[in-house]
Amino acid sequence: MSMGDERFWARVHAILDERGDPLDDPEVLAQVGERPDLLEELAAVLGTLRRIPAIARPDRVHAAGRRRARALAAVAGVLLLVAAGALVSRLAGERPKTSGTPQVEAAVAPAAPAGRVLAYRIEVSIESPGRRLAWVSESSGRTITVSEESAPAVVTEGLACVGPIRTRVETLSGRMR
Amino acid sequence: MGSTESQRELERRILGEVPRLRAFLRNLAGEEADDLVQETIARGLRYRSAFRPAGSLVGWMTRIAFRVFLDHRARAARAPEALGEREREIAAPETMGLDDREEIDRRLAVLSDMEREILLAFHRDGRSIAEIAQRRRMPAGTVKSHLHRARRKLGRRGPTQRDAGGTEAG
Numbered sequence: 001m002s003m004g005d006e007r008f009w010a011r012v013h014a015i016l017d018e019r020g021d022p023l024d025d026p027e028v029l030a031q032v033g034e035r036p037d038l039l040e041e042l043a044a045v046l047g048t049l050r051r052i053p054a055i056a057r058p059d060r061v062h063a064a065g066r067r068r069a070r071a072l073a074a075v076a077g078v079l080l081l082v083a084a085g086a087l088v089s090r091l092a093g094e095r096p097k098t099s100g101t102p103q104v105e106a107a108v109a110p111a112a113p114a115g116r117v118l119a120y121r122i123e124v125s126i127e128s129p130g131r132r133l134a135w136v137s138e139s140s141g142r143t144i145t146v147s148e149e150s151a152p153a154v155v156t157e158g159l160a161c162v163g164p165i166r167t168r169v170e171t172l173s174g175r176m177r
Numbered sequence: 178m179g180s181t182e183s184q185r186e187l188e189r190r191i192l193g194e195v196p197r198l199r200a201f202l203r204n205l206a207g208e209e210a211d212d213l214v215q216e217t218i219a220r221g222l223r224y225r226s227a228f229r230p231a232g233s234l235v236g237w238m239t240r241i242a243f244r245v246f247l248d249h250r251a252r253a254a255r256a257p258e259a260l261g262e263r264e265r266e267i268a269a270p271e272t273m274g275l276d277d278r279e280e281i282d283r284r285l286a287v288l289s290d291m292e293r294e295i296l297l298a299f300h301r302d303g304r305s306i307a308e309i310a311q312r313r314r315m316p317a318g319t320v321k322s323h324l325h326r327a328r329r330k331l332g333r334r335g336p337t338q339r340d341a342g343g344t345e346a347g
Contacts, residue, residue: 013325017306023250032243036236039243040201045332047204048284051277052300
């Protein structure tokens, strides 16, 4: 490498260190105009540097995973809320005058902006003294009564169990189950 | 060799430069390289009588390609920019095909860990030299040395570099 080359590269590095474009520099242009070998080398450097920002950062890949997990958790929260609402309305509609109040708690999570619920299936069972109800609700609107054991009883206490919530989440980047 | 025959031979050699010119222009112009290669070849054929047989065809064609690239850049700079164009560019950085990705991986593979990390910190993550120096607890001058060495290594032509055909001394 000649002294001329060293000066040339020092100039190129100084420009790149300042986040400039060496091909905007008259001195660099004059040099590469005379030296196609330098020009090819410079083009290879610039070509690689231009494509480097497109290389995924590992922490961004992890962050994307965390975002998906958060979206899933938010959707699950919303579904839990829907299940709780359905449960309360069913209890209110069917329950005779009782002294007890079913205790239903549901965590409310903010809806995920990057995802939406495509389908859900909720399995619910209610047990109270002398009575047990179980049914499945689906997003299609279908409700299947799994079992019903009726017995005249005064409900004094209610317990609701929401079965495993099956979700399918559609994100901007594709679908996952 | 007769004049017509030598002209045909030159045309054949000019066309043989396509893979190398494509790699060269792809480095400079990315996705627009194919159009520029076409223009370069057209210019080369048009002005082939100006080529001196004693000279290097590689050098001659490279200079033409670079001139074509500079003209293209000047035209692009003069062209009115559509509203929102800049934002779209920022929002969607250049995407890479598998070949590009392999090429970049191959070039980065020749760097030491330190060189690669510093290069990516500066050119991918946008960190300043001072910031990298602080994080790595080393003088800024040392960071620069690693960075400059890494860049130079990226420019060196490896034996497996794709599209590296049509070499000619000169």
